[in-house]
Amino acid sequence: MSDAETLKRQAAAQALEYVRSGMKLGLGTGSTARHLVDLLALRVKEGLEVVGVPTSEATRAQAEELGVPLGTLDEHPVLDLCIDGADEIGPDLTLIKGGGGALLREKIVASAAKQMIVIADASKKVEVLGTFPLPIEVVDFGVAAIRRGIDRAARAAGCHGLLTLRRRADGHVFVTDQGHLILDAAYGSIANPTALAAELANVPGVVEHGLFINLANRVILAGAGGVTVIDRA
Numbered sequence: 001m002s003d004a005e006t007l008k009r010q011a012a013a014q015a016l017e018y019v020r021s022g023m024k025l026g027l028g029t030g031s032t033a034r035h036l037v038d039l040l041a042l043r044v045k046e047g048l049e050v051v052g053v054p055t056s057e058a059t060r061a062q063a064e065e066l067g068v069p070l071g072t073l074d075e076h077p078v079l080d081l082c083i084d085g086a087d088e089i090g091p092d093l094t095l096i097k098g099g100g101g102a103l104l105r106e107k108i109v110a111s112a113a114k115q116m117i118v119i120a121d122a123s124k125k126v127e128v129l130g131t132f133p134l135p136i137e138v139v140d141f142g143v144a145a146i147r148r149g150i151d152r153a154a155r156a157a158g159c160h161g162l163l164t165l166r167r168r169a170d171g172h173v174f175v176t177d178q179g180h181l182i183l184d185a186a187y188g189s190i191a192n193p194t195a196l197a198a199e200l201a202n203v204p205g206v207v208e209h210g211l212f213i214n215l216a217n218r219v220i221l222a223g224a225g226g227v228t229v230i231d232r233a
Contacts, residue, residue, distance in 0.1 A: 004121055005035070007222040008085075011119035012036040014220045014227050015083045018117060021049045024076045026109035027063060028084025029056040029102035032119050036083055041066035053079060055109045056102040057177050073112055082113035087132045087210070089118060089125045089219055093232045094193050098135030098210030101166070101176050107208055107215070115217045122223030129193055133164070133184035135210040136200065140181050146205035150183065153199035161187040180207050 001009070012035040019025065019040070027037060037052075037059060044050065044067060051071045054060040063070055073079075084106055088096040095118065097103050110116045138146050147163050154160065166174040166182040174182055190196055190211075197211045219230045 005031070007121040008032040008119070009035040009039070010222040010227055011121065011220045012039055014222070014229070015117050015119045016040060016043060018081065019043070019048070019050065023050050023080040024071070024078070025050050025052045026079050026082030026084070026113050026116075027052045027054045027059050027068075028082070029059050029106060030085045030100040032085035032121075033059060033083070034062060036119065037062050037066065037068065041068050044068055051076060053109055055084065055105040056100070073109065077112060079109065079113040080115070082110045082116045084110065084116065084118060086118045086120050086124055086212075086216075088129050089120060089216075090129045090193070091127060093118070093216040093219055093230065094129060095212035095216055096129050096132050096134055096210050097212050098137070098182070099132065101135070101174060101182060103135050103210045104137050104176065104178055104180070104208045107212060110212065110215045116215050118216045118219045120219070120221055122221045122228070125219075125221055128189050128191065130159075130187045130190035133186045134190070135166075136183045136185055137176060137180045137207040137209070138183055139205050139207060140179075142205060143181065146203065147183065149203040150185070150200065150206065153203050154185065154187065154196065157196035157199045158191055159185075159187040159196055161185055178207070
């Protein structure tokens with residue numbers, strides 16, 4: 001296991017210290033969340049009783065294979081805890097998420113949880129969001145017009161950058177679990193995430209964006225010096 005993966009696993013292990021039997025858990029998506037599901041499955045085998053609500057089909061498949069009991073938000077509309085990774089973490093625990101393409105389900109699940117814990121290696125903590133391209137999930141109708149709308153919204157919020165249609169490694173267009181497309185916005189710096197989020201929400205055809213504001217309650221960062229826990233003020 002690489003050093004980066006070791007750190008991710010350490011953060012995931014620390015997050016499990018907040019999990020109790022009887023909890024309904026939102027299970028995140030991505031490389032760090034995969035470690036969480038692995039470790040959670042071991043706890044389940046030891047007798048921990050939980051129900052997981054996955055944020056993607058990939059997480060669902062992993063959890064099912066490892067024997068983690070699963071449910072849906074229709075069955076459990078209020079979750080005790082959501083644990084997920086992040087692509088960037090700002091000083092106020094505002095996040096950029098969606099690098100794995102599951103931002104819509106991730107945001108729905110996080111919003112349904114009483115608390116959200118973010119797990120990451122320390123490199124994901126930044127002073128200003130935006131170095132990681134912001135994922136914006138859109139419908140597959142009128143993408144050129146949606147792009148123009150996004151550009152106008154971004155300029156109104158003080159952001160400028162190239163929009164790139166996400167593709168898979170084989171060159172085919174990436175399609176989310178909900179059947180949508182993703183435009184990755186290379187803004188470089190997002191000085192006012194709240195303003196940008198409000199502008200993007202008003203663009204017809206934008207389904208969701210990867211700015212997670214006032215959702216993370218706690219961040220667990222694993223670095224060379226150990227594990228750090230940061231709570232939102």
